[in-house]
Structures are given as C-alpha cells and as structure tokens.
Amino acid sequence: MEEVMEHMEDVDLEEQPLQHPPPPPPPHKSARKHVDDGRRALATPARALSLVVVVIGLLFAVHLLAHDLRTLALLGAEWLCIFFVLSCVAACERGGGGSRGLGAVAEVTIWSFAMALTVTMTFWIAAGLPLPAAAFLYLLSLLAVSACFAVLLNA
Secondary structure (H helix, E strand, O other): OHHHHHHHHHOOOOOOOOOOOOOOOOOOOOHHHHHHHHHHHHHHHHHHHHHHHHHHHHHHHHHHHHHOHHHHHHHHHHHHHHHHHHHHHHHHHOOOOOOOOHHHHHHHHHHHHHHHHHHHHHHHHHOOOOHHHHHHHHHHHHHHHHHHHHHHHHO
16 A cells, blocks of 8 residues: 555656546537528528519519610620529539539529629619719629629529
8 A cells, every 4th residue: 555655656646637538519400400500591581582683673674675675685685694604603613513403503593683683774774874873883783793693602
C-alpha cells in the first residue's frame, strides 16, 4: 500500500489532461431534414412570387395583345432567349444531372419569364420617360433580374 502511495505522489496531476468522454451531440434533426425544412421555408415565398409573376405576366400579355403587339413579341423573344441561357447555366450548375427533371424545367421557365417580364415592363414604362428616370428604372430592372438569377441558382 505504501508503494502505491509513493507512486501516486510521483504522478503530477496538473500535467496530465483529464480524459472525459466526449459530450453527446445536441439533439437535433438530421441534416437531410434540416435541408428539407430550409427548402420548404424558401419554397413558400418562391412559389408565392412565382404565382405573382405569372398573374402579372398574363395580365400584361393580355394588355399588350390588345394594344401593342411589338412589345408582346419582344416579351416572347426575351423569354425564349433568357430561358435558353438559364437552361444552359442551370444544367452546368447542377452538373448536368437531371435528377429534378420537370421541376427544374418549371423553375427555369418561371424565373426566365420573371426576368423577361421585368425587362419588358421596364422597356415599356421607360419609353416615355426622360433619360435619368429611364436609366434609374433600367438599373432597378437589372437588380431584379440579378435577384431572380440568384434565386434560380440557389434553388
């Protein structure tokens, strides 16, 4: 017993780190659930915005059909151009894998329409404005289009 006590005196407790078992991870949802919840949180505003864009776009297109066919043709041409470019970019960003299929095409379709609608409406409104006001509207339009592009890439 005396030998054990001598041995204990030789051991410096301050130099040896205490070895405690690692604390258990805090209880939380799995990473997959967290990502799904994040997508659901983002999906609701994005879907609401998509609905607003479609409704406004259809109303604007009906107005153009009745009053300004050239601008309606411009809207259609912009939509096709932007859709083609965004389809290529989205395919590259997602690695070309069509895992989402029809959902990805629907997203690209809606967001490209939102971008074309923004640019066309800006063109239509700014046509009669003085240059500084028109330039300001085009700047806002570019910011809105950039935001649409960012949402599409993050989707």
